[in-house]
Amino acid sequence: MAESAAPGINVRFFDWRTALSGRYDVLHIHWPEYLVRGEGKKDALAALIRVPLLARRIRRDKIAVVRTLHNLTPHEAGHRLEPKLTAMLSRTVHKNIALNRATELDESEQPEVILHGDYIERFSGIPRAQQVDGRVLYFGLLRRYKGVDALVSAFESAADPSMSLRLVGRPQNQAMRDSVARLSASDPRITSDLRFVPDGDLVREVSQAQLVVLPYREMHNSGSLLVALSLGRPVLTIDTPVNRSIQEEVGPGWIWLYEGDLTSDRLVSALNEVRSLARAEGEVPQFDERDWASVGRKHRRVYEDAVRLARGSR
Numbered sequence: 154m155a156e157s158a159a160p161g162i163n164v165r166f167f168d169w170r171t172a173l174s175g176r177y178d179v180l181h182i183h184w185p186e187y188l189v190r191g192e193g194k195k196d197a198l199a200a201l202i203r204v205p206l207l208a209r210r211i212r213r214d215k216i217a218v219v220r221t222l223h224n225l226t227p228h229e230a231g232h233r234l235e236p237k238l239t240a241m242l243s244r245t246v247h248k249n250i251a252l253n254r255a256t257e258l259d260e261s262e263q264p265e266v267i268l269h270g271d272y273i274e275r276f277s278g279i280p281r282a283q284q285v286d287g288r289v290l291y292f293g294l295l296r297r298y299k300g301v302d303a304l305v306s307a308f309e310s311a312a313d314p315s316m317s318l319r320l321v322g323r324p325q326n327q328a329m330r331d332s333v334a335r336l337s338a339s340d341p342r343i344t345s346d347l348r349f350v351p352d353g354d355l356v357r358e359v360s361q362a363q364l365v366v367l368p369y370r371e372m373h374n375s376g377s378l379l380v381a382l383s384l385g386r387p388v389l390t391i392d393t394p395v396n397r398s399i400q401e402e403v404g405p406g407w408i409w410l411y412e413g414d415l416t417s418d419r420l421v422s423a424l425n426e427v428r429s430l431a432r433a434e435g436e437v438p439q440f441d442e443r444d445w446a447s448v449g450r451k452h453r454r455v456y457e458d459a460v461r462l463a464r465g466s467r
Contacts, residue, residue, distance in 0.1 A: 172207055179217045179456045182242065189238040204238045211245045217459035221250045222264055223374050247459040250452075252374045255394040267451045269374055271443040272383035279353055281360040281384070284434070287315040289424065290362035290386075292355065293377040295324040295333060295347070300368035303415045305336040305343065307368075310417035316424065320345040321358045359384045364427050368415045372396065382407060385437045387430075389415075389423040403438035406430055 169188075172180060182188070189200045211218055220243070249264035256264060289308065295301055301320065308318045320337065324330035324347055337343040350358065359365065365381040367390040374395060381388045382403060390396055392410040400408040409423040442448075 169203055173203065173210065177216065178460055179219060180211065181456075182218065182220045182246070183223060185220070185239045185242045186235060188242070189235050200238060201234065204241055208241050208245050215463045215465075217247050217456065217463035218245045219248045219250060219455055219459050220246045221252065222256055223252060247462040248455050250455060253395045253398060255398055256373070265451070265455050267448055267455070268441065268443050269376065269379055270445050270448045271440050272380050273437060273440075274445060276352065276356050276384060279356040281435070282357040283361070284363055285317065285361045286363060286428070287313065287424070288317050288319060288362045288364075289420070290319045290321065290358060290365050291367065292321040292350075292358060292365070292380075293367070295320070295322050295329050297325070297329065298370050300370045300415065301333060302336055303370075304366055304368040304420075305333075305340075307415045307417045307420045308343065309340050311421050313421060314342075316342060316421075318343045319358065319362065320347070321350060321355075323347065323349040355380070356384060359386055362386050364389060364424050366390070366415075366420065378408075379443070382438050382440075385432075385435060387423075387427045389420065402441050406432070407438050 171177070189204065210216065251264035251266050252269040254266055256266075291299075291301055291304055293299065305318070305320075308316070318337075318340075320333060320343070324333060330347055333345065333347065337345060346354075346358070359381055362381075363386075365377075365386050365388045367375060367377055367381075367388060369375070369391055372391055372393055372395070375390075378388055378390060378396070378399065382399075387407050387409065389409045389411065392412045396408065396410055400410065409426065411419045
């Protein structure tokens with residue numbers, strides 16, 4: 154998983170085996186809580202040893218550490234030692250990257266802003282499907298905080314027979330799978346594909362939608378929001394500082410925001426507004442420096458700065 158970020162700099166995106174023994178100059182950490190939790194109880198216990206060993210190696214070998222601040226706090230609670238271990242990792246960080254301009258940290262952690270990349274180039278060669286009138290879509294990993302239950306409830310209260318709801322994504326666990334199946338069983342307008350879908354299937358599902366709904370109860374950054382916009386599909390989601398900034402970036406007619414709980418009235422109103430838009434098929438919003446060439450150049454500069462800091466030079 155090594156990448157060349159700049160001449161003479163090897164970057165290692167986090168993997169325990171290579172992080173503890175591989176040769177690299179930069180360690181890039183994204184979600185530190187997952188590194189501490191591992192993939193089960195035994196793996197989490199091993200982190201009690203691995204995290205201190207890694208922190209010691211970072212200091213000894215003067216490895217540069219970069220962290221991307223995707224979420225400010227974890228969405229779900231971990232084990233009781235998690236805060237101590239993630240704090241240990243945080244103390245090794247030389248440079249933070251924020252994916253938006255609304256992320257606020259204390260003075261010692263001020264991040265470099267590198268906007269989350271779009272998906273226009275990634276999906277450019279994949280055929281689109283024909284849009285289905287009235288199709289509402291949720292896609293992405295199904296986790297409790299993402300509010301799929303609220304979306305199903307709001308949809309079921311909508312009397313419009315031309316509306317349909319599609320749920321696409323892998324449930325976080327069996328309890329979530331059972332919950333989604335139970336919620337959607339009473340309305341034949343609701344269908345689902347409860348698995349991690351490959352890019353071709355994802356593009357088909359999104360392009361068939363008339364409106365994408367991301368009813369998260371909390372949201373800081375969302376790749377799903379940018380996927381939908383990159384495929385030219387408007388989005389209804391919660392009102393947050395980050396989402397307002399993206400709404401301003403892409404202009405009117407792309408993002409609808411709501412406060413509080415998602416209601417049937419808000420869902421139907423947004424869908425009707427989208428239906429009234431005179432937009433050419435294939436049209437996508439104009440993004441601000443979210444192409445991956447720009448994103449790559451900015452990461453390269455951050456890696457170079459981090460290496461200088463780790464090695465005690467300016």
